Amino acid sequence: MLASFLRFELRFRLRQPAVWIFSVVFALLTFGAVTSDAVVIGGGTGQTAINAPFVITQMLGIMSAVSVVLVTAFVATTITRDFELGTDALFFTKPIRTRDLLLGRFAGAVLVASIVMVAAALGLAVGSLMPWLDPERVLPFSAAPYLHALGVFVLPNLLVMGSFFFAIATLTRRVLPAYVGVVAFFVIYSISDSFIGDLDNDTVAALADPFGLASLGISTRYWTVAERNSSLVPLTGELWLNRVVWLSLAAAVLAFTVRRFSISPRARKGAAAGGDAEPSRTDTPLVVVHPRHGLAVALHQAWHQLRVELGTVLRGKAFIVIALFGVLNVVGGALGTIDELFGTPVLPVTHLMVRVIDQVFALFVVIVITFYAGELVHRERQVGLHEVHDALPVPSWVPLLAKLAALCVAVLVLLGVAALTGIVLQLLQGYTHVEVPLYVEGLWGLSLSRWMLVCVLAVVFQVLVNHKYLGFLLMVLFFVSQAVLPALDLQHGLYRFGWASETPYSDMNGYGHFLGPSMWYRLYWWLFAVGLVLVANLMWVRGTDARFRLRLREARRRAGPATTVALAVVALGVFGVGAHILHETTVLSRYRTQDDQEAGAVRYEQSYREAWLHAPQPRVVAADLEVDIFPHRREVLLRGTIELLNRHDAPIDRLMVSVDPDLQVESLGLPDEALLEHDEELGVRIYRLEPALAPGARLPFPFSLRFSEEGFKNHGSSTQVVDNGTFFNSAWVPHFGYDPGQELSDPNERRKRGLPERERARPPTDMEARANTYITHEGDWIDFAATVSTTADQIALAPGYLVKEWQEGDRRYFRYEMDSPILDFYAFLSAEYVVARDAWGDVAIEVYHHPGHETNVPRMIDAVKKSLDYYTTNFSPYQHRQVRIVEFPRYASFAQSFPNTIPYSESIGFIADLRDPDAIDYVFYVTAHEVAHQWWAHQVIGGDVQGSTMLSESLSQYSALMVMEKEYGREKMRRFLEHELDRYLEGRGQETERELPLSLVENQQYVHYAKGSLVMYALRETMGEEVLDRVLADYIADVAFQAPPFTTALELVERIRAAMPERFAYLVEDLLETITLYDNRAISATATEQPDGRWKVELVLESHKLRADGEGAEQEVPLHDWLEVGVYGEEEGSEPLYLQWHRIEGERSELSVVVDQRPARAGIDPRVLFVDREPDDNLVRVELGG
């Protein structure tokens, strides 16, 4: 009997269009994801093949998560449709077995859903056969990964999700609760997703994710490209547990459903509720009242209907549940990992809460709008009240506007609830600086005004297609198109419904200049939306015959002169505002898509590389600049003289000058007659030097440039010059010669555009490359001075010492001069600052910060002092007499070291929440790192070859680590390094080209920062801090401020090799010259108490040492290495009972050690000094033996 129900369900479903529509949509989605960049589903990056098993698993896994809605649509209606159609009596009175009926239909529905998922898999498989794909990124077809993904993820997910929603719908006999359940599922999913960032919660996160995607993420987190391309995700560990747990849960839910489901029709709710005993007086005379009509009455009617509609939405369980889940999500988001660094949170400042709400609430608002637009528009029809309703004497705009307004108010309420949640969260965290106006502006102003446009669209779709589910589908397509259009390079907001340019908020700059353009876009789309509403009013379905042709006829009848005039006015408005925006964005401002920019880079390379890469050019040796900053009108006048020197043996007769094309050139130092070539779009000018610049001769190059952002941008308005918080660097002065840094670097894009393969960096042996530092191609050590002016209320800064400050009219002038040569790399800043001053010896310390951002300033000053202490003691003297930290707005999130000047983003240190003493003090760390750059970059700078960023970044990491360890102790270091290990392992999985050993790093952040920290710390632990610092001090003494050729990391490596203790000699190769990983594991540890009260711990250990190539393919190498063996007591973070280096031979070793106290944990490389992909198994619990 079960089989016959299954067959019935299958037949029923397959006859309906839904399955086929979904199949086509899903297949198109996966097909699109494989064949174009327009659709992105999870996705492998870089070298991972388009159809790598990993990508297939991830993509189908994600699709199976998306298909929750789909499977719910199928399973939820299997039983409820009988109740809805009233056929329950027919069916459930027959002598049938409930179990067979329920399970048969359930199985049928899940099977149908799997058909859709198989279609998704087919779309993927067919897509990867398409001829236009880059053949280097496609693997030959194999069925195994598809079957694996379908079997391990997709089918179990459909069963799990299906069973839950089947249970909800069947037991409540309503479909809506099941859809609410869907929302709950997505919340569980997103919470589990945010857990994964938190290392300690891996297992919890893996189990909590019903889709198994978190487990997938965890078990493949450190996969290399080679593994992603060849391996299937093993069904072990957390993934296996996850599947078993959720499938068992599903089985239990199904069993429960079968038990609880009762076939007899549910008794109607008692009629007792509400009524009172007072009987009707049926002889009451009728009251005759003459109804009124007209605009005032219609408005009254609209208001009244709005209240009725809103009441039904707000009181509905679905809305309350969605709002609740939204609130939960806000809590999760706000307490979660947003803007967290090294596990340390930031203060719950209001703009952050608003941003969190904006991000995590979007899904719920989308659901509410899409769903309730359908419900509201079709409500009368759905309950069968439309005949009564449509014959009432109200204009059709009354219900239309009332429903639309109800929808908007529902969103307003939702956002209000979110804001309240945010405020409560702020207060609960002891943060009392609640900026209520920011909530209102951000959520009810900027956010709501865009959501309302979406409301209009959803309602208009529902009205036009007059079919609820088709309307839903259109909304889904709309949301998909929002993501797809920009990827197709269709980015302009004039044809992307509801677009408004972004309005990032910064404490320093508020909404700044972003607000104005955004308002124009809003106005444009609002006018458009009014037009849509006018059309919807004409097409509003009234009556019982809703054929499209008839509705058109009716629309013509309704279109009176008022509508026509209104439509014309709106159309004029849309065209007018649109024309204005178009003028601003494309005529006044340069409208450049990603594609345009890449094409520009291609042209630069093709036009100039061959002729200019090796062409001798004079060097920049000095800069004296006059910079006038006009923050309020966002303008900068950049004038001055750059001095060039011919250091070559031959005269130079051609000069290549590049000026950022966003700047206007008022004058350049050479006469126009000397101009040979001018590419306006790239800003490249080629001059003839007459007479040629003789060897050793100097050429002063005066210039006058102007930055002003004419018009406004569609998005990505520049953030360098803003009302409060200007920060730009030397990229804006003229540059000389060919800069390979401007070339297109992404290897895939290069292949697509027919460019030859490009080296990311030259080898250290390339002496031509070593003639330049890796920072610039045109100069090395320069003399620098600048006069910077700004408005009277602001302070303007540049590297150098303030030698003079004066005021002229309403402008303030600052003259900065540097007394020693600096790198050709400088910055200018201006804002309304409060200055905190301190001193370390005769070095002045100044922190320029935004008023209100003083919380962490003392820590920064403290870190500067302690850094100067360590670096001057152990490395070399500080070359400047001043350290300045200067805050800039949160548009970028970094700190950067310029000579004696450290711009520091408001988002990374100033609002860090360091109230928890256990948190990693990254303010201290970042500050120490940036101060270290005054040595590592500003004293020692590598040539433009592989490995040079190790010298700047890894050594700064090391320096900061040492300062931090002195301040916070070893235990904190272990936790910091855990983050670094994680960052490194994750980074290598996302490598787009190839990983390189540290000493050959090609500006890869996961290598020079993360691996750099690990390697330097391991070196320090093996060779000793004093020895290592000595090496570094000697190195500085030899290469600081050197002239070309510049040093390379290999020179440092040789010094380290020479100083390395004999027994650790192999480490130089392992840590610096190769990619070496360990797989260390403690198998068991058994302790027996000795007669003397001490404990003997017998350890069984396993070790493997692996060498990886750039693609991540690993090979085991023999092991004769020194590794630490440690035994720890019960107390977390306490001193080890035993920690010694042991020589480990071969993969398995057994050894025993004796400790004084009762041991709790023991193992190998317990501090994870060496890179280990499974650091958690290095320690094992000690078993107590007889």
Add this chain to the structure above:
Amino acid sequence: MSTEGAELVIEGLSKTYPGGVRALRGVDLRIPPGMFGLLGPNGAGKSTLMRTIATLQDPDAGSIRLGELDVLRDKDAVRRVLGYLPQDFGVYPHLDALSLLDHFAVLKGITARGERRAVVEALLHRVNLWDKRKQKLGGFSGGMRQRFGIAQALLGDPRLIIVDEPTAGLDPQERSRFLNLLSEIGEHVVVLLSTHIVEDVADLCLQMAIIARGQVLRSGEPQRAVDELRGRTWKKVIAKDQLDEHEREHTVISTRLVGGRTVIHVFAEDAPGSAFEPVDPDLEDVYFTTLAKAA
């Protein structure tokens, strides 16, 4: 434009649905003020006709006028004087009767709070729902819902009342209460009442029409139609298996079971045979005769 005492004139009304069903085929009717009964079997086109008059759909051809008012063109004006009770209708299940009736009153144009309250309360009393006014409509029985429907149709002093199968689902007492209410209102305004229950028309209507398969088979005063049939209606008690034979030989207008035996009525100018005895015709005989003739 006054609709006081106006006549509803329907001319040449035709409607074919997309599936090819011809719901109305050239319907002509004159409906004077007062109660007008529209009799017809299921699928006769009654509801199509009534929805068309109620501005809910357009015919393919024909015209409808209410006095000087062109019903098909000036829908808004019609809606202002219309009270409509469709055959099937639902309610917002979570609202109570008072709130929804109040809501409809606003939408009818009774915006003054005090007036609205008086109107709504009186109507709830009249349809015997006063004690249920705070109860959620979702919990209403079919009969209660029907009474609620009647109440909303009478809101706002309608001049044209269209009630489609209003007595379906009412118990006898409620039915008579409703018919009284209708006749009270129906003295000066057009009340168009469709039903397949002949008694409703017989009890209430001065005028009526019988329609089937989209055509008006006859219209006029019920009593006159009954009189026309007098002396030409005969009945006979037969065995069940004799029915076929009788249907071949006579114009059988109705068959019913009385005490478990089959009683047939036939139409004939003269006595059709010895076993037949004359009966005093009623409206039901008229109805069935009309239908039988048309078949």
